[in-house]
Amino acid sequence: MHRVAEFYRSTPGKKFVTTVTGAVLFAYVVLHTLGNLQIYFGTRMLNAYAGLLHSVPGLVWAVRFVIALSGTLHVVAAVQLTIRNWGSRPIRYMVQRYREADWAGRTMIWSGTGVAAFAVYHVLHLALGSVHPDFVPGDVYHNVMAGLLVLPVSIIYIAAVVLLGLHLYHGLWSFFQTLGWSHPLYDSWRRAFATAFAVGVVAGNVSIPVTVLLRLIS
């Protein structure tokens, strides 16, 4: 078997794929969050930023391609690993108490599935506008405002971001371990890094529907 095929067939190989693609998705999430926060600088700024992204030839499609590819690889490898893991203990314990394995880590497949479902909805809602009550192509600021003023919609956004936060809380820490990036000098920073970015992504993105709902910006 070719070495690369053998690598992907192995469990650490699949895990390597989830971690590299997870890092790409994470980088996108951070940039996207920073972009979103421009809403606080007003209509002109956000729409100008959106216009700028679309004015660079090929940029939007290149990013879409990378995200779709990373997302697909991430999901396929993660689902294969999860199915394998579910089969590894045919008879369960009567009593099982975890000392370290936290809830965020044990529910990666569900937080991931939630994020995937949301991603589909989000594209239909704010990118294509097909499930948006009052979509104006090009007027990003208006679309966000009008979209998030609908309470159930805002709740979906907030819930999805919290799920993403849980995913990142475990995933970003796990990332270092999977790549073998463990060193006594830096290990204590790994937890701090994961927590900080998970909290940052959640706080940044949750703030938007909350401010819209409270009509702090309009």
Add this chain to the structure above:
Amino acid sequence: MRLTLHIWRQRNRNDRGRFVKYEINDVSPDMSFLEMLDVLNQRLIEHGEEPVAFEHDCREGICGCCGMVINGVANGPEKGTTVCQLHLRHFRDGDVIYIEPWRSRAFPAIKDLVVDRSALDRIMQAGGFISVRAGSAPEANTVLIPKETAELAMDAAGCIGCGACVASCPNGAAALFVAAKISHLGLLPQGQPERHRRARAMVRQMDREGFGACSNHRECEAVCPKRISIRFIALANRDFLKESLAPSEATSGKAKNAKK
């Protein structure tokens, strides 16, 4: 002390198994957990019943065969302790205790609390060795090893292969065991010739045995009686990634090209 025990009883591989409740009231807090089972078994034998099968050998925490899950925690409530070294003083009078065997697809049941852990032996056979020149023992200290390196290798070598890492892992992964073995040999000069091939061979066998995959839950480290750090999983991942993605020119099977 009085204790209520719910012990997993299973006659053989094909038996479905069930919990059986035993009341025990003549044990002392100074007894070890296994001594308590001895007391119970003595009573069962006197009543003409089948004693509870459990594995034990050294009873001093070094052979690694006495593992069982006690109230949901592999090797019981005391950190860094095998079951034979666990004493009843860590329980309270009147406690209800569930005792179960290691549960893993890769560890088929044999009887009661005894499971077949030879999957771990087969992983060792796949790569957990070094090749040495046979003959008389070499002069001591001919191969110099920095003390820190020796200590780190010894930390990994502390693994007694009990399987608690597998038993406790939410995914039933054997990553900590395999990583300890890969690291212990890979850190020392004697382990260098096979270092990367070893990582690949042991991981391949680990996957064949049907263990789950490591999700970095850290549960293994928390129950390991030898407190082996998951840092070794990271070290072993490095060796595995290196061998899989960037093997040395000499071992990649394409060495002949270097002549041209």
